Amino acid sequence: MRNIILIGFMGTGKSSVGKFLAKRLGAELLDSDAAVEAREKRKISEIFEKDGESGFRRIEKDVLAELLARPNAVITTGGGAVIDADNRRAMRASGIVVSFSASPEMILERIGKTKHRPLLNRGDRLAEIRRLLDERRAYYDDCDIKIETDGMTPFEVSEIVMEALKQKGLL
Numbered sequence: 001m002r003n004i005i006l007i008g009f010m011g012t013g014k015s016s017v018g019k020f021l022a023k024r025l026g027a028e029l030l031d032s033d034a035a036v037e038a039r040e041k042r043k044i045s046e047i048f049e050k051d052g053e054s055g056f057r058r059i060e061k062d063v064l065a066e067l068l069a070r071p072n073a074v075i076t077t078g079g080g081a082v083i084d085a086d087n088r089r090a091m092r093a094s095g096i097v098v099s100f101s102a103s104p105e106m107i108l109e110r111i112g113k114t115k116h117r118p119l120l121n122r123g124d125r126l127a128e129i130r131r132l133l134d135e136r137r138a139y140y141d142d143c144d145i146k147i148e149t150d151g152m153t154p155f156e157v158s159e160i161v162m163e164a165l166k167q168k169g170l171l
């Protein structure tokens with residue numbers, strides 16, 4: 001099986017859908033945020049605080065390259081992993097890139113008041129979500145399969161991904 005790589009903004013459901021997909025495909029589930037925290041032995045919010053966003057991005061790039069080199073996996077990525085062109089190339093080379101989208105309002109609702117999204121812990125969250133979405137839109141569009149997830153449960157989204165993979169002859 002080629003790797004399945006899930007991309008998309010925070011709160012679009014990558015991690016929850018990834019769990020269903022990995023189970024369904026009998027594949028290993030690899031998560032870049034979790035792998036960053038495991039390697040660093042500190043939380044993403046601490047990395048942002050101490051090393052800034054650029055420090056986090058350097059670690060994320062390194063960790064992601066390692067995960068993408070492994071076979072037969074569903075790989076969930078941090079929402080900003082697509083910003084880096086090398087990351088995007090590595091994702092395309094590693095497997096099938098599936099992109100999730102959602103409206104800014106839905107994203108805000110799903111993220112709630114979580115503290116582990118340091119990028120959204122300042123000012124007007126909805127405005128910040130909109131700004132980042134605009135900035136990253138082209139990167140999220142660079143994919144094999146795109147799925148709009150508003151109002152859907154993670155299980156429903158995973159079923160749609162399975163169907164799209166079958167239709168495209170990718171399974």
Ligand code: S3P
Binds near residue numbers: 011033078118119
């Ligand atoms: C980020 C998304 C987060 C995490 C970090 C930065 C982003 O991952 O990597 O807080 O830049 O969008 P999730 O998309 O899993 O929340």
